[in-house]
Amino acid sequence: MKAAPFAYVRPGSTQDALAELGRDGAKVLAGGQSLVPVLAMRLGRPSTLVDINAVPELSRISRDHGTLRIGATVRQRQVQYDAATAAVPLLRMALPWVGHREIRSRGTVCGSIAHADPSAELPAVASCLDATMVVAGAEGVREIAAGEFFTGAMTTVIGAEELLTEVRFPIAAPGEGHGFGEFARRHGDFALAGVVVRVRTRDERVDARVSCFGVSDHPVSRDISGELQAALAAVGPTPAEPDLRRALAEHAERITSDVVDTGGDAHASTAYRRRLTAGLLAREVARAYLKSLRSAEEGTSR
Numbered sequence: 394m395k396a397a398p399f400a401y402v403r404p405g406s407t408q409d410a411l412a413e414l415g416r417d418g419a420k421v422l423a424g425g426q427s428l429v430p431v432l433a434m435r436l437g438r439p440s441t442l443v444d445i446n447a448v449p450e451l452s453r454i455s456r457d458h459g460t461l462r463i464g465a466t467v468r469q470r471q472v473q474y475d476a477a478t479a480a481v482p483l484l485r486m487a488l489p490w491v492g493h494r495e496i497r498s499r500g501t502v503c504g505s506i507a508h509a510d511p512s513a514e515l516p517a518v519a520s521c522l523d524a525t526m527v528v529a530g531a532e533g534v535r536e537i538a539a540g541e542f543f544t545g546a547m548t549t550v551i552g553a554e555e556l557l558t559e560v561r562f563p564i565a566a567p568g569e570g571h572g573f574g575e576f577a578r579r580h581g582d583f584a585l586a587g588v589v590v591r592v593r594t595r596d597e598r599v600d601a602r603v604s605c606f607g608v609s610d611h612p613v614s615r616d617i618s619g620e621l622q623a624a625l626a627a628v629g630p631t632p633a634e635p636d637l638r639r640a641l642a643e644h645a646e647r648i649t650s651d652v653v654d655t656g657g658d659a660h661a662s663t664a665y666r667r668r669l670t671a672g673l674l675a676r677e678v679a680r681a682y683l684k685s686l687r688s689a690e691e692g693t694s695r
């Protein structure tokens with residue numbers, strides 16, 4: 394099938410892009426890796442594609458006030474390899490799992506977050522780190538926390554006439570350790586289930602947060618500091634990874650029975666997704682905690 398007819402514009406500034414988005418039925422074109430298949434299958438029929446790739450101010454990666462700022466046309470593969478992005482280890486852990494190299498060469502980080510596929514990795518990273526989305530529109534610029542950004546499957550708070558201009562990810566602090574795990578039938582497929590974990594160890598304090606994806610209509614985040622502390626009380630503060638994993642298993646089952654609410658489909662039942670998520674969660678929290686201990690000692694983040 395071919396796409397339905399559409400107009401194509403390629404503005405050279407954010408202001409001009411916003412003016413074009415004011416037209417009825419206009420849609421942003423970033424990397425095109427999700428939008429073009431949608432058009433080709435006629436699942437969407439926008440009147441105008443607003444190609445933002447010629448807007449210079451949207452193509453930057455920069456560090457500013459403890460955040461890594463990624464502009465709307467920055468490719469996923471660029472983020473995977475740019476030296477500046479080492480400051481947010483979770484991005485580099487997640488990106489190799491996003492589709493294939495060819496997809497990442499065109500696909501953008503902001504496009505993935507704006508598209509908000511429930512099984513996508515980057516929205517879950519943004520949720521776990523509580524990244525800030527910067528959205529521009531005719532009325533001005535809004536900064537939206539990840540917790541308020543994703544509202545359902547392929548749905549966010551971005552209005553039809555608005556543009557996600559950048560995402561700001563907090564730079565990892567010393568004492569942080571991270572975990573990322575997903576399961577897909579073939580590498581590069583969307584995940585059946587996945588988890589993103591951040592653990593922070595400071596002095597005697599341990600904080601942990603997880604975001605699960607592929608298990609609900611949007612990434613689901615939970616503060617699991619209490620569960621990690623309870624597991625550590627059972628195995629001591631410097632456990633071997635398998636011991637901590639075992640101590641976390643019961644907590645992980647309880648957490649996932651709450652967060653996994655997707656119905657079963659042709660790929661996996663709800664019960665299978667719960668078991669999968671619980672296993673990934675216990676493993677990645679244990680790994681992230683042990684990394685956080687090392688990074689606290691070294692004064693780095695991992």
Ligand SMILES: Cc1cc2nc3c(=O)[nH]c(=O)nc-3n(C[C@H](O)[C@H](O)[C@H](O)COP(=O)(O)OP(=O)(O)OC[C@H]3O[C@@H](n4cnc5c(N)ncnc54)[C@H](O)[C@@H]3O)c2cc1C
Nearest residue numbers: 421423424425426427428492500501504505507513514557
């Ligand atoms: C074979 C294949 C496998 C894939 N596997 C995975 C995978 O495993 N995991 C994964 O996460 N993704 C996967 N993807 C999707 C890929 O990551 C896309 O690149 C990404 O979802 C969308 O980014 P894009 O820049 O291509 O956006 P586009 O395709 O250009 O746009 C996607 C949607 O977001 C909107 N949009 C884009 N940018 C903005 C913006 N700045 N402001 C407002 N709205 C915007 C568009 O209007 C459109 O509705 C796969 C894609 C393919 C083709």
